[in-house]
Amino acid sequence: MDGALTRFVRALRMADVRVSTAETLDAFRVVDLVGWQDRERLRHGLAAVLAKSTDEANAFDACFEQFFRFDDFDAGAQPAPVDDETQAYPTGNETLPTNDQADGSMPGDSQSGGNGVDHRESNDLDAGDHDRASTAAPVPLDPVDISSPSSPLGRQLMADDRTALSIAISSAARQHRIEDIKIFTQQGLYTRRIMDTMGRPALIDEIIGLEAAHRPADQRLGDELRRRHDRLRQQIRDYVEGQFFIHADARGERLRMQMLRTTRIGNIPAHNDHLMRRMIERMARQLIAAHTRKRRITRRGTLDVPRMIRKNMRHDAHLIELAWKSKRIDKPRVFVLCDVSGSVAYYARFMLMFLYSLGEVLPRVRAFAFCSELAEVTDLFRTYDLDEASRRTLAEHGQGGTDYATAFADFERIALDDVDRRSTVLILGDARNNHGDPRTDLLRKIYDRSQRVIWLNPEPRAAWDSGDSEMGRYAAHCHQVNACGSLAQLDRVVSDLLRRVS
Amino acid sequence: MTESLIPPAADTMTSVDQVVAALQQHRYIGSNRIATVVYLAFHLRKPVLVEGPPGVGKTELAKTTARMLGLPLIRLQCYEGLDEAKALYEWKYGKQLLYIQMLKEKLDDVLGSAATLSESVQRLHQHDDVFFSEDFLEPRPLLKALRETKGSVLLLDEIDKSDEEFESLLLEMLSDYQITIPEIGTIGAAGPPPIVFLTSNNTREVSDALKRRCLHLYIPFPDAKLEQQIIQTRVPEITAELRRQLVAFVQALREMDLRKTPAISETIDWARTLLLLNIDVLDADWVADTLNVLLKFQDDIDRVEPQLATLMRRVAARG
Numbered sequence: 132m133d134g135a136l137t138r139f140v141r142a143l144r145m146a147d148v149r150v151s152t153a154e155t156l157d158a159f160r161v162v163d164l165v166g167w168q169d170r171e172r173l174r175h176g177l178a179a180v181l182a183k184s185t186d187e188a189n190a191f192d193a194c195f196e197q198f199f200r201f202d203d204f205d206a207g208a209q210p211a212p213v214d215d216e217t218q219a220y221p222t223g224n225e226t227l228p229t230n231d232q233a234d235g236s237m238p239g240d241s242q243s244g245g246n247g248v249d250h251r252e253s254n255d256l257d258a259g260d261h262d263r264a265s266t267a268a269p270v271p272l273d274p275v276d277i278s279s280p281s282s283p284l285g286r287q288l289m290a291d292d293r294t295a296l297s298i299a300i301s302s303a304a305r306q307h308r309i310e311d312i313k314i315f316t317q318q319g320l321y322t323r324r325i326m327d328t329m330g331r332p333a334l335i336d337e338i339i340g341l342e343a344a345h346r347p348a349d350q351r352l353g354d355e356l357r358r359r360h361d362r363l364r365q366q367i368r369d370y371v372e373g374q375f376f377i378h379a380d381a382r383g384e385r386l387r388m389q390m391l392r393t394t395r396i397g398n399i400p401a402h403n404d405h406l407m408r409r410m411i412e413r414m415a416r417q418l419i420a421a422h423t424r425k426r427r428i429t430r431r432g433t434l435d436v437p438r439m440i441r442k443n444m445r446h447d448a449h450l451i452e453l454a455w456k457s458k459r460i461d462k463p464r465v466f467v468l469c470d471v472s473g474s475v476a477y478y479a480r481f482m483l484m485f486l487y488s489l490g491e492v493l494p495r496v497r498a499f500a501f502c503s504e505l506a507e508v509t510d511l512f513r514t515y516d517l518d519e520a521s522r523r524t525l526a527e528h529g530q531g532g533t534d535y536a537t538a539f540a541d542f543e544r545i546a547l548d549d550v551d552r553r554s555t556v557l558i559l560g561d562a563r564n565n566h567g568d569p570r571t572d573l574l575r576k577i578y579d580r581s582q583r584v585i586w587l588n589p590e591p592r593a594a595w596d597s598g599d600s601e602m603g604r605y606a607a608h609c610h611q612v613n614a615c616g617s618l619a620q621l622d623r624v625v626s627d628l629l630r631r632v633s
Numbered sequence: 634m635t636e637s638l639i640p641p642a643a644d645t646m647t648s649v650d651q652v653v654a655a656l657q658q659h660r661y662i663g664s665n666r667i668a669t670v671v672y673l674a675f676h677l678r679k680p681v682l683v684e685g686p687p688g689v690g691k692t693e694l695a696k697t698t699a700r701m702l703g704l705p706l707i708r709l710q711c712y713e714g715l716d717e718a719k720a721l722y723e724w725k726y727g728k729q730l731l732y733i734q735m736l737k738e739k740l741d742d743v744l745g746s747a748a749t750l751s752e753s754v755q756r757l758h759q760h761d762d763v764f765f766s767e768d769f770l771e772p773r774p775l776l777k778a779l780r781e782t783k784g785s786v787l788l789l790d791e792i793d794k795s796d797e798e799f800e801s802l803l804l805e806m807l808s809d810y811q812i813t814i815p816e817i818g819t820i821g822a823a824g825p826p827p828i829v830f831l832t833s834n835n836t837r838e839v840s841d842a843l844k845r846r847c848l849h850l851y852i853p854f855p856d857a858k859l860e861q862q863i864i865q866t867r868v869p870e871i872t873a874e875l876r877r878q879l880v881a882f883v884q885a886l887r888e889m890d891l892r893k894t895p896a897i898s899e900t901i902d903w904a905r906t907l908l909l910l911n912i913d914v915l916d917a918d919w920v921a922d923t924l925n926v927l928l929k930f931q932d933d934i935d936r937v938e939p940q941l942a943t944l945m946r947r948v949a950a951r952g
Binding site: 151153154157160161164165169171172175176178179180182183184185188437438440441448456 | 666670673676677684716718724730838841844845847848850851
């Protein structure tokens, strides 16, 4: 079972749960303590060491459900008609009644009865199935009526030992390295390979032979074997599909995300919106983790006497260095001016989403949107969720041609007084001013007052200063100018911003 | 962990089921998950990071565990600006200064016969760090927890309120159960290492380094069934029907958009209030009068009051 745990950890990593080697070792110790018998307990125990946040806990739960599906084979199985094979395995008959008892006495409870490990793996759902199987079991069949199979897989099928079958399936799957499955269409291939490894060719030969035989008992066995063969194939297909979702789906999404990161935002088809959202959230989370609040020790407030005496021990207890009790949180301020005219709107949306996802590390973001006239949209983002707020911003302010001169004039009127030397001003726009007066003097004013003016241009550098773009003239009045066409570039700019302001 | 390090009360810790029973015996009704994590924390000797909304019994879990194991509970309330002098240890600087003053003559005796400066220094060195020994050390909660010879339960409450630096300070303690004091050296646990609970309300994300060293436990609001059990244990005098009604009402409140959702502690308080007022059946008037026990903001009360009738109907429907 150790292999199963290692593979589970691998699946978790695919699902973006970060699991370190030390945590994997802890997981092994947990399994030693809790055991494999009780599924719920195993889940709680593993979750405690492997999932470290609420996000990860959700991912963990989904993954666990997919990975440890003990009911796979039992739930799908039909009540099996008893044949002479069953009589040959009295142990199999013994475990069933005890299982019934356990279920009967504690309905809905986790099975803590002392059954064999194999049967305790099952949960309530298939416990019910056991009941049905055992009540439906004593269909009287004359042992002479059916012959016994000769191929190994055939014997296994007729023995109807679900646990043995499921173990055989997963070990065959392991031989074919099912965890490497990449694309949807490979499922058939893997199903086939697993069946072949389990001994399908011999079984098929036998079935064909039996169906052609003259003895009714042989024919009956042939029919029964074919039925069970089909059922097995279905089970394996389900198993492969489950494995596909665990191993490949996450990887596929990761590939898509990787691609989205570097693609120019304008070129990304709209149906990827939700994926973009998730990416932005994830990028924001990473940035938040990297840039948590920094505190600066101030030079005022109450003296910390003990600390001061300790600190001055080295000066023979003469008080030379002072130590203060209070610490001040340095809160930077960010002003974002977004061009929301048609050409840039799409970028503005993601930019705003990104900045507001950073609420934890960037508590004081004020956002302004403009085409020609500029208006503050900070309140929109405070009232509505990100999607709604950005939609409203675009709808309310996104008409007309771009006029940077008016926008800067408006900004001067509305908010320039609040800009101080700890403020960062972010301007997102393509600097295409429709041949109007660029009014660089207004930008200069912002430049003089603020700590940094950063201009983000979604166009590639080569397109700057072509046609009606005034980028070159504006750039002279910015501290920093960046091309910002893809999420990767946006990420770089914002993380740079955080490093400076926080 | 070797057997010898396990405290005598460990017999309640031999299986998860026993932990559930023991917690229950000490009037803490917890989900299977909580018991599993306590069981693991005991055997793996890893700290537990308990997260969840306020009032769901995070602190209570640590207290109950301490009672259950018969170990002393050492509690450290975290806040902004908490530093090692308050959490780990502090030198008794006053005592140090006083001793130096008092021993001045003795020092003269020791050094008096020394001919040269270097000889005096040499002699002083023979007495080494008398003033930086454990006698001059004021143990704070973390060091105190390590010094308990029978083991202890250490509760670091609201770790999210402390600073980043303090979290880093904890790392040595949490992973190796030791504290390094530069003047003395490394101090390890005197007995079995303490069982550590850290609680967090998620006002800020706790650092990854800390999370990695802990078992992670999230305690959500309980479902109706569990909450009824909790009320039954905590306020046993209340009638079954009233218990059902009040739990249903609180559960309905939790679905509303409130500034501060009522937690278990509020439900318990409310149950006690109703008991005190001798109320047998919940009606809208009584609820309106006692709503301030459940809701702590006037905004919330204003929002709930007009909808009381609807809420009461839903409570009735659920029965």
